[in-house]
Structures are given as structure tokens and as C-alpha cells.
């Protein structure tokens with residue numbers, strides 16, 4: 611039996627929930643994780659039509675990129691689409707799980723890696739890495755030191771790299787006899803719980819935990835990479851339109867400079883423009899630009915706005931791929947509903 615919690619556990623090993631932004635509401639929004647999962651629908655938006663699709667296909671788990679509920683709901687009268695989706699999901703025993711900015715922020719198998727792959731970018735790296743590394747200074751008896759190192763290594767297994775790094779600082783005598791070893795453990799934030807449990811499981815270990823300012827190159831916003839061969843700006847934009855299957859690309863003044871380095875961010879990524887310029891990108895691909903914000907390109911870069919839904923549409927495939935790689939024969943459907951609220955004439 612595959613539980614809803616099993617699917618969620620696997621998704622969260624790829625995109626740990628601690629990496630979601632403060633304003634976000636990713637996670638299980640409706641439903642009981644302990645129930646058996648009868649099938650999954652992956653989508654960008656868990657709209658009413660998607661819930662109906664789940665019912666029709668006998669799937670009791672909807673895995674969406676965008677959380678249907680962002681802020682507190684006070685009434686359930688069915689007046690808004692958000693209330694109706696939640697009510698319908700509860701009534702029909704369908705769980706809704708959202709994997710949002712945590713999936714945006716991971717390097718491997720994240721929203722931006724998927725876009726970068728489709729564009730054929732090489733040498734990709736996170737555009738704005740986050741400072742979310744942690745450090746523990748641990749004192750442990752010589753007899754338990756190896757056990758601790760093994761437990762720390764195990765904590766990182768199956769998780770997003772980088773793993774925890776252990777460095778021996780000093781060796782000293784213990785007041786109660788024997789030898790004490792001082793270790794410095796540096797690890798990504800999502801391993802905090804596992805590292806603390808590893809330390810607590812050993813009778814001789816004591817630790818002080820601190821946040822450090824080192825950035826984690828594998829967690830953060832946006833992505834940047836290089837094309838195999840430089841392209842003329844217009845050729846690049848035309849190819850972009852095809853590769854991302856978009857009906858409209860809004861772009862700023864061309865600079866008569868070949869495109870080699872490409873920065874991108876699925877969804878509303880305007881806040882990364884400075885990082886894109888600093889990274890030496892000739893083009894920044896994202897969505898949700900407002901009129902006045904386009905001026906910020908200011909001859910330094912070409913901004914290409916491909917639309918929010920369009921920039922993230924491949925996340926629907928990505929989510930199905932992630933689930934299938936662990937649960938091979940399981941019923942995973944990509945939604946057939948087009949949830950893009952924007953039409954083009």
C-alpha cells in the first residue's frame with residue numbers, strides 16, 4: 611500500500627519544505643496523509659476543474675505547484691473559487707499538496723533546472739544562492755566519535771547535496787577521564803533535525819548550534835547557465851518561443867550583443883534582475899513584469915517575459931517524473947486541464 615505520506619516524503623526529499631519562502635504556504639493543505647493513495651494528478655493550479663478531474667480519474671491526491679490557500683480562510687460558503695476547491699476536496703476525500711517555492715529554490719530537479727534543461731543550458735548554477743547553512747560544534751568521546759560521524763553521514767543520505775561536512779578541531783582530555791574530540795559539522799538547513807537527533811542519541815555528545823553566513827550553492831532563487839554556442843538575440847528569442855511553447859514573448863530593447871549567458875526564473879522573478887546582470891547574463895527570462903519594471907533593463911540586459919503559466923508549465927511533467935522515479939507503476943496523471951487564467955488573442 612502506498613500512502614499519501616509516502617508520496618509527500620519522496621517529494622520533500624527533493625524539495626525540503628524548510629526551503630520555502632516565508633510568505634509561502636507549501637505543504638499538505640487538505641487531506642489525511644495516512645490514507646492510502648489511489649492515484650496522483652500533477653498540476654500547476656489545483657482549480658475546481660482539476661479536483662473534478664481527480665474525482666473522474668479516481669485519484670485522491672492532487673500535487674500542485676501553487677498553493678490553493680495562501681492566507682487564512684474565515685468562511686466556507688463557496689463564494690470564492692478557493693473556498694469551493696477546499697470544500698469540494700474535503701467532500702470528495704481528495705488531498706491537496708502544494709510544492710511551491712521549495713521546488714523553485716532547489717538546484718536539482720527544481721522548477722528552474724527543468725527550464726534550463728529545455729533551453730539546453732550548460733554549467734548551470736543557482737542565480738541567487740541562499741545563506742541557509744548551519745554549523746554545530748560538537749564535543750564527543752573518542753569512543754563515540756566514529757558512531758557520530760556515521761550518523762551524520764546517514765542523515766545526509768538521499769537528501770539534496772551538499773552533505774554535512776565534518777572537520778576535527780581538537781582533541782582534549784575529558785574531566786571524567788578519556789579523550790574528547792571537538793568536531794565542527796557544517797550542513798544545509800534541512801538536515802538540522804537529523805543532525806540534532808544524531809547528537810542526542812549519543813550519551814557523550816554535546817553541541818552548540820549556530821547559523822552561518824555561508825551560502826548554499828544548491829539552494830536559492832533563479833538559475834544561470836551558458837548556451838553551447840552563442841546566438842544572435844533574435845534567433846535566441848525565436849528559439850525560446852518554440853522551446854517553451856509560448857504564444858507571446860515580451861522583451862526589452864535588443865543590445866546587438868550575442869546571447870551566451872542566460873539567467874532565468876520560473877514565475878515572477880523580477881526581483882532577480884540585478885543578480886542576472888551581475889552574473890553577466892545577456893538575457894533574463896522570467897514572467898510577471900510590469901510596464902515600468904521593463905525600463906530597469908536599461909541597456910544592460912534583455913528582459914524576456916514569457917508569461918507565468920508558460921514559464922512553469924513543465925513543472926507538471928517534472929512533478930510526475932519525480933513521483934514515477936520512486937513509485938514506478940503507480941497511477942500518476944498529468945492534468946489535462948489548462949489552468950492558465952490568461953488567454954491570448
Ligand SMILES: [Zn+2]
Nearest residue numbers: 877878918922
Ligand atoms: Zn508560479
